[in-house]
Every structure is written in structure tokens, then in C-alpha cells.
Amino acid sequence: xxxxxxxxxxxxxxxxxxxxxxxxxYNNLTKVAQENGVRKITLANPKKRNALSYQMEEDLIEDIxxxxxxxxxxxxxxxxxxxxxxxxxxLKELCQEGMPARVFQLASxxxxxxxxxxxxxxxxxxxxxxxxxxxLVAASDIVVCTEKSRFSTPGxxxxxxxxxxxxxxxxVLPRQFANWMLYTGEPISAQQALQLGLVAKVCDENxxxxxxxxxxxxxxxxxxxxxxxxxxxxNQQVEMDVVTAYRLGEKxxxxxxxxxxxxxxxISFAEKRKPKWN
Amino acid sequence: xxxxxxxxxxxxxxxxxxxxxxxxxYNNLTKVAQENGVRKITLANPKKRNALSYQMEEDLIEDIxxxxxxxxxxxxxxxxxxxxxxxxxxLKELCQEGMPARVFQLASxxxxxxxxxxxxxxxxxxxxxxxxxxxLVAASDIVVCTEKSRFSTPGxxxxxxxxxxxxxxxxVLPRQFANWMLYTGEPISAQQALQLGLVAKVCDENxxxxxxxxxxxxxxxxxxxxxxxxxxxxNQQVEMDVVTAYRLGEKxxxxxxxxxxxxxxxISFAEKRKPKWN
Amino acid sequence: xxxxxxxxxxxxxxxxxxxxxxxxxYNNLTKVAQENGVRKITLANPKKRNALSYQMEEDLIEDIxxxxxxxxxxxxxxxxxxxxxxxxxxLKELCQEGMPARVFQLASxxxxxxxxxxxxxxxxxxxxxxxxxxxLVAASDIVVCTEKSRFSTPGxxxxxxxxxxxxxxxxVLPRQFANWMLYTGEPISAQQALQLGLVAKVCDENxxxxxxxxxxxxxxxxxxxxxxxxxxxxNQQVEMDVVTAYRLGEKxxxxxxxxxxxxxxxISFAEKRKPKWN
Numbered sequence: 077x078x079x080x081x082x083x084x085x086x087x088x089x090x091x092x093x094x095x096x097x098x099x100x101x102y103n104n105l106t107k108v109a110q111e112n113g114v115r116k117i118t119l120a121n122p123k124k125r126n127a128l129s130y131q132m133e134e135d136l137i138e139d140i141x142x143x144x145x146x147x148x149x150x151x152x153x154x155x156x157x158x159x160x161x162x163x164x165x166x167l168k169e170l171c172q173e174g175m176p177a178r179v180f181q182l183a184s185x186x187x188x189x190x191x192x193x194x195x196x197x198x199x200x201x202x203x204x205x206x207x208x209x210x211x212l213v214a215a216s217d218i219v220v221c222t223e224k225s226r227f228s229t230p231g232x233x234x235x236x237x238x239x240x241x242x243x244x245x246x247x248v249l250p251r252q253f254a255n256w257m258l259y260t261g262e263p264i265s266a267q268q269a270l271q272l273g274l275v276a277k278v279c280d281e282n283x284x285x286x287x288x289x290x291x292x293x294x295x296x297x298x299x300x301x302x303x304x305x306x307x308x309x310x311n312q313q314v315e316m317d318v319v320t321a322y323r324l325g326e327k328x329x330x331x332x333x334x335x336x337x338x339x340x341x342x343i344s345f346a347e348k349r350k351p352k353w354n
Numbered sequence: 355x356x357x358x359x360x361x362x363x364x365x366x367x368x369x370x371x372x373x374x375x376x377x378x379x380y381n382n383l384t385k386v387a388q389e390n391g392v393r394k395i396t397l398a399n400p401k402k403r404n405a406l407s408y409q410m411e412e413d414l415i416e417d418i419x420x421x422x423x424x425x426x427x428x429x430x431x432x433x434x435x436x437x438x439x440x441x442x443x444x445l446k447e448l449c450q451e452g453m454p455a456r457v458f459q460l461a462s463x464x465x466x467x468x469x470x471x472x473x474x475x476x477x478x479x480x481x482x483x484x485x486x487x488x489x490l491v492a493a494s495d496i497v498v499c500t501e502k503s504r505f506s507t508p509g510x511x512x513x514x515x516x517x518x519x520x521x522x523x524x525x526v527l528p529r530q531f532a533n534w535m536l537y538t539g540e541p542i543s544a545q546q547a548l549q550l551g552l553v554a555k556v557c558d559e560n561x562x563x564x565x566x567x568x569x570x571x572x573x574x575x576x577x578x579x580x581x582x583x584x585x586x587x588x589n590q591q592v593e594m595d596v597v598t599a600y601r602l603g604e605k606x607x608x609x610x611x612x613x614x615x616x617x618x619x620x621i622s623f624a625e626k627r628k629p630k631w632n
Numbered sequence: 633x634x635x636x637x638x639x640x641x642x643x644x645x646x647x648x649x650x651x652x653x654x655x656x657x658y659n660n661l662t663k664v665a666q667e668n669g670v671r672k673i674t675l676a677n678p679k680k681r682n683a684l685s686y687q688m689e690e691d692l693i694e695d696i697x698x699x700x701x702x703x704x705x706x707x708x709x710x711x712x713x714x715x716x717x718x719x720x721x722x723l724k725e726l727c728q729e730g731m732p733a734r735v736f737q738l739a740s741x742x743x744x745x746x747x748x749x750x751x752x753x754x755x756x757x758x759x760x761x762x763x764x765x766x767x768l769v770a771a772s773d774i775v776v777c778t779e780k781s782r783f784s785t786p787g788x789x790x791x792x793x794x795x796x797x798x799x800x801x802x803x804v805l806p807r808q809f810a811n812w813m814l815y816t817g818e819p820i821s822a823q824q825a826l827q828l829g830l831v832a833k834v835c836d837e838n839x840x841x842x843x844x845x846x847x848x849x850x851x852x853x854x855x856x857x858x859x860x861x862x863x864x865x866x867n868q869q870v871e872m873d874v875v876t877a878y879r880l881g882e883k884x885x886x887x888x889x890x891x892x893x894x895x896x897x898x899i900s901f902a903e904k905r906k907p908k909w910n
């Protein structure tokens with residue numbers, strides 16, 4: 077990555093966030109807007125079916141990570157322009173000398189950026205999420221989708237098995253449904269995704285923003301540092317045996333109680349008034 | 355814990371079980387009755403929404419563990435008085451100097467008591483199970499609930515993320531639904547809980563006892579030592595890689611066959627008669 | 633295992649596959665036919681409710697593993713004659729001196745054969761799959777079943793807890809539903825199995841072959857070596873922490889790209905033509 081160009085991009089974006097709240101660099105494949113605590117990242121390359129190309133991955137990582145210590149940032153929503161949320165990696169790019177290694181490595185970087193973000197990341201899906209696009213959805217903290225949305229991992233049809241998407245799928249779906257998706261390449265519907273737990277909510281296209289807003293509002297009701305602590309522990313403990321997880325959990329709960337916001341939360345509860353978060 | 359007082363409590367309770375079959379010490383927040391092989395523990399502090407206070411945790415651990423080698427004990431059912439199954443920890447208690455560490459540690463002890471009990475533990479939920487109350491439900495071996503029951507982890511709203519409830523949730527629910535519960539704090543319905551696998555059965559309030567009884571009867575149909583061996587292995591193997599789990603499983607199956615009850619089971623099957631368990 | 637007899641069996645079968653495509657040795661409890669890339673293994677001992685006896689296990693392992701490097705083999709379907717898919721181990725056999733250890737060890741061998749097969753293994757269930765029979769289904773890569781099918785783990789009723797079936801169940805079903813099945817011994821219905829993700833498709837008895845054929849066709853649409861690589865990685869990564877899994881995934885994706893079939897897949901995609909798999 078060109079460090080200088082990167083620095084300029086970051087500065088540009090930082091400035092954007094500071095003024096109009098909207099930013100779309102002319103080199104970027106995403107649009108980013110931050111308002112009322114919500115950063116909305118829109119995959120904005122519909123002609124290429126929002127392919128997770130190297131540049132798209134780079135943009136997404138930057139969009140997710142930039143100024144993520146901004147106290148006003150409470151939640152990130154990933155949406156997309158056009159009928160395809162994301163069709164996965166750019167197959168043409170994977171034919172270019174030296175690109176595959178960079179693309180796959182950055183894809184893992186994108187997964188890490190989602191896990192490491194201090195705020196919950198919601199995917200708002202309205203259309204097809206395929207291959208690495210399905211991986212992006214499955215790796216999100218919460219997914220809302222419209223009735224017409226579908227999820228598939230058809231890589232094997234192009235001779236490239238959806239191996240990394242499988243990492244995300246087996247961690248959020250019943251194992252044999254993940255298998256079915258990976259071996260057949262066939263899509264599951266929005267309703268199946270809801271039934272199996274891949275998405276938390278299915279709605280009409282007209283209500284997508286409203287349903288996302290409900291979740292965002294619920295998150296904003298909680299203190300930022302407390303949600304950040306919770307998310308970090310949640311991702312840690314899921315890899316542990318249950319006894320170790322509870323032991324660490326005790327410590328995390330005690331640490332949480334030391335937060336000024338926890339003290340305020342408990343006192344306001346006792347005083348039967350609304351808490352004032354720090 | 356005051357060892358002397360504890361011993362007296364244990365003796366008192368032990369005596370209770372030996373006579374009327376019902377016990378409710380005047381210091382206790384639970385009611386306990388044992389009949390026909392079933393120990394029914396009732397959270398009996400509805401005015402405090404059956405908060406999992408230090409004393410409630412202590413009572414539950416004692417109720418679960420006491421005389422658990424009693425051969426007539428076949429199953430434990432946890433129920434609750436009032437419209438709230440349990441609202442989680444007592445937030446006021448968490449404001450008291452030195453209490454949080456004790457409360458959280460004992461909560462892990464309660465989880466261990468459930469796992470280590472030689473008999474299956476069924477939660478019979480009729481109302482809201484929230485925060486550590488939801489954790490208690492999710493950590494039970496089997497859950498039955500009424501249509502009006504709901505399950506939530508709203509701790510973040512009070513500045514204290516439901517971190518330890520999350521340990522239980524991600525192990526029984528699809529990951530993104532657990533996330534949704536933890537980040538939004540919103541409840542899931544009984545029907546959602548059934549669909550997602552958190553509860554095994556949803557019924558009308560009038561049928562709750564009957565549905566629990568069906569499960570209890572099925573458990574009592576099996577020898578106690580065999581169920582205890584199975585429960586212990588089930589909890590062990592879930593933490594193992596699949597090859598190790600099957601290898602240990604072979605050994606456990608062979609051990610199981612050495613049990614007199616297994617011999618009786620196989621012989622009675624061959625002789626086409628009902629087995630007489632030891 | 634008698635090595636000589638084994639060798640003869642293998643040769644016999646190999647010859648069978650080479651000519652009529654159907655093989656049923658007079659000593660065998662299975663029927664095997666291979667046609668159009670699909671090896672269909674039929675449990676053919678309905679009088680014994682297709683018990684997973686030592687011989688049945690031996691036959692299944694051989695049927696799955698034999699000539700599994702045959703490039704024309706693309707998929708294995710396990711079906712059964714009679715109203716019971718499989719009732720689990722033969723309880724009478726478990727009473728014979730020395731047999732249990734051999735039966736249980738071979739059962740783990742059968743599980744390994746399924747995991748290690750380079751092709752996806754589909755169970756086509758039309759009836760009851762119980763105990764080790766349920767384990768066989770749960771350990772399959774994909775399951776299709778008819779409306780009348782049921783799945784249960786009732787071993788405890790005979791004094792022998794379904795410990796090894798539990799290994800498979802907790803890895804494919806929500807934990808508390810697996811518990812419910814194991815502690816009660818009661819069956820779940822085809823619709824429950826679908827809802828919980830144990831099976832990918834439920835259909836009428838008349839459509840079972842058709843539904844299996846859809847899956848088979850989808851698998852055959854992909855190159856054999858690519859599916860084999862994907863299956864192997866899928867089974868490996870599910871045991872890893874997520875960071876390690878993605879790191880290995882990157883490597884597997886790069887390896888996959890080196891396959892001639894991947895090159896052909898990407899080129900044919902760019903040239904907007906059907907790929908010609910090697």
C-alpha cells in the first residue's frame with residue numbers, strides 16, 4: 077500500500093467527516109457518511125456487482141477503522157448500491173500476477189477490522205450476497221436483510237471453492253446448511269437465513285432503513301465503552317472452553333463495573349432516573 | 355460462606371427432604387420440594403423479580419448440589435414464582451463494596467453446579483428471563499417455556515454489558531442472534547427461542563407442568579448412572595476436536611457397557627421384556 | 633479384519649464397478665451401485681432394521697473408501713431399504729465377548745471414512761434414523777429426508793447412553809435440542825430437523841431421488857479436485873480459532889488457484905463460456 081497516498085486519503089476522509097459528514101473520494105469504491113453516531117459505508121460499485129476487489133477491501137478496512145476511537149461513533153452500517161450487495165472477489169483480478177495473495181490477505185484483514193472495531197457492525201443487505209460477499213455478511217455482528225435477498229457461496233462453479241467464506245459460514249449457520257451452501261453453490265433465501273439464524277431480521281425493501289435504525293437506536297442507548305468491552309470479550313470467549321470463558325467473564329464484569337458509565341448506570345437505576353452516559 | 359450456618363442449613367434441608375419432601379428455610383429465597391425422583395427448585399423472591407443475588411445463587415447451588423448422590427434423585431426442575439423467571443443480578447447489591455466479585459464468582463459456581471450435577475436440569479420458564487436470569491436458562495440442560503416467556507440480555511442499558519450471559523448464549527444460539535440480543539438488549543419471544551433452539555418446547559401456561567412431566571418421565575425411564583455418565587461425557591466432548599471426542603466416546607461406551615444397568619438393558623431387550631434398573 | 637478375505641472383496645467389488653456398475657457381494661449387508669459419478673450405497677438389511685453391526689460398518693467403510701481416487705466418482709449417497717434407515721448398533725452383538733470394542737472402534741472409523749472421503753456424502757433418509765444410525769446421518773455432509781423420517785438417540789432406554797451419537801449431534805444441532813434428544817430419547821420430526829438445520833431438505837417420499845439428484849447435479853457442476861480441497865479445509869478449519877482458520881484459508885485459496893481447473897474456471901468466466909473441467 078502506498079503509505080503517502082494512504083495518509084492523504086485518511087486526512088481527506090477525516091476532514092470530510094469533520095464537515096459535511098459525507099465523503100466519497102474520487103478514487104474510492106465506497107461512499108461513507110457519518111451522522112448521529114452512525115457511520116454508513118455503502119459499497120458503491122454496482123457495475124462491478126460491488127466486487128470485493130483489492131481496492132474495495134482497502135476502502136472498507138479504511139472506512140471501518142478510520143477514527144474508530146471517535147467517541148461519537150456508535151455503530152457502523154454496511155450497505156450497497158444496486159441489486160447485488162456484493163458478488164465476492166473480482167475474478168478477473170484473481171488472474172493478475174501477484175494479486176490473489178494480496179486480495180486474500182486483505183480479505184482476512186477486513187475480517188479482522190470487523191472483529192476489532194469497537195462498535196457493532198451491521199450489514200443491511202438488499203440483494204444477493206455471494207462468495208466473499210456472503211463472507212462479509214456472515215462476519216458482521218448483526219445482519220438485517222430484505223425479502224428479496226439471497227446468500228450463496230458458488231465459488232466451486234468457477235473452480236475456486238469458497239474456502240474462506242466457509243470459515244465465516246460454519247461459525248454462524250448450522251453445520252450441514254453451511255455444507256449444503258458450499259457444496260451445491262445454491263442460494264438460501266432471506267426467510268431461510270432468518271430461520272437458521274444468519275440474519276436477525278427480514279423486512280420489506282421499504283422498511284430496511286427503519287429496521288436498521290431500530291437496532292442502531294438500541295445500541296446508542298448503551299454507553300460506547302461498555303459495548304466495546306462487551307464486543308471484545310464476546311469474540312474472545314467464543315474460542316475458549318466454557319470454564320475459562322466464565323473465569324475471564326468474571327474479570328470482565330468486574331472491570332466493567334469500574335467504568336464511570338457502569339457506576340452511573342447502577343446509580344441512575346437505583347434513583348429511578350435515566351442514565352447520563354459519559 | 356459461613357461454614358457452620360451452611361452445615362446447619364444442609365442438615366435442616368436434608369431432614370426436610372427426608373420427611374415432608376418440602377423445604378423452605380426462613381432465610382431462603384428458594385423453595386425446594388422433592389417427589390417421585392424430581393427435585394423442584396422454585397425461585398421464590400418475586401418481589402425482587404427473583405434477582406440472582408448472592409443469597410439466591412448460594413441457595414440455588416445448595417439446592418442443586420445437596421444430596422445429589424441420592425439414588426432416588428433423577429431430575430431437577432428450576433421454576434419461579436411470579437411473572438419474572440429471573441431479572442438477573444441484583445443491581446443494588448452490585449453497588450455494595452466487595453459484593454460484585456463474590457456475586458460473579460458464585461454465578462460461575464452456579465454454572466458449574468448445573469454442569470456437574472449428575473442429573474439433567476430442566477428450566478421451566480413462565481415469564482421474562484433477563485441478563486444472568488437468561489444465562490441460567492441458557493445453561494440449563496433442557497428448557498421448556500410458556501408462550502408469554504421472553505429472553506433478553508439488556509445489561510448494556512445499565513452500563514454493565516451481559517458478558518457472562520454471552521458465554522452461555524453463544525453456546526446455544528446461532529451466533530448472530532446472540533449478538534443481536536447482546537447489542538440491542540431487546541428480548542426474543544418464546545417462538546423465536548424455539549425456532550432458534552434455545553428452548554425445546556413452548557406451551558400454554560396451563561400445560562407447563564405437563565410438558566415438563568413428559569421430559570421427566572422420559573428421563574426416569576433410563577437408569578440414573580447411565581444418564582449421569584452421558585451428561586458428563588456430553589459436557590466434556592463438546593470442547594474437544596471431533597477425532598478426540600470420538601476416541602473418548604469409544605471408551606465411555608465401553609465403560610457404560612460394564613454398568614449392571616447396561617447388562618440388564620441389553621438382556622431385557624434380547625428377552626423382549628422391560629428392564630429392571632438397579 | 634481378515635486381510636485376505638478383505639482383499640478378495642475389494643477386488644470383487646472393483647471388478648463390479650468396472651462392468652455392470654452394480655455390486656452386491658453375497659456376504660454384504662449393503663448394495664453398491666455407481667453410475668454417472670454417483671456411488672449409491674444402500675443399507676440392505678431391513679430385517680435387522682439396518683443395524684450398524686460390525687459387518688455393516690465394515691461394508692460401509694469399504695463402500696465409501698474403495699477406489700475413492702476414481703476421478704469419475706463425484707458424490708456418495710447413502711440410502712436404506714425398508715422403513716428404518718438404521719436403528720443403530722446391533723444390541724445382541726454388543727452382548728458378545730470382545731465385540732463392543734471392535735464395534736465402537738469401527739464406528740469411529742466409519743466417521744473418519746466420511747470425513748476423509750474426497751467427495752461429499754449425502755444421506756437420503758426415508759424412515760427412522762436412531763442411535764448410531766442418527767450419528768451416521770448427522771455425520772454426513774448433507775442430509776435430505778422424507779416427511780415421515782424421524783431422528784432419535786434413545787440408547788439410555790436400553791441402559792447404553794448415546795454418547796458417540798452425541799458427538800455428532802452437538803456439532804450439527806443447537807445444543808439444547810441435542811440435549812433434549814439425548815436425555816429424553818424422543819424423536820424429532822423431519823420438519824424439526826429441517827428447522828434446526830440437521831437436514832437441508834425435506835420432501836415427499838416420491839421426490840426423494842429427485843431432491844438428491846438436484847444436489848448431486850450441483851456438485852457435479854464443480855471440479856472434483858476443487859470440491860475435495862474445499863471439503864478437507866472445511867473439516868480442518870471448523871476446529872480452529874477464527875484467526876488461524878482465515879490464515880490457513882488464505883493459503884488454501886492460493887493453492888486452489890494453482891489447480892488447472894481454477895485457471896480454466898477463471899478464464900472461461902472471463903471469456904463468458906462454460907468451463908471444461910479436467
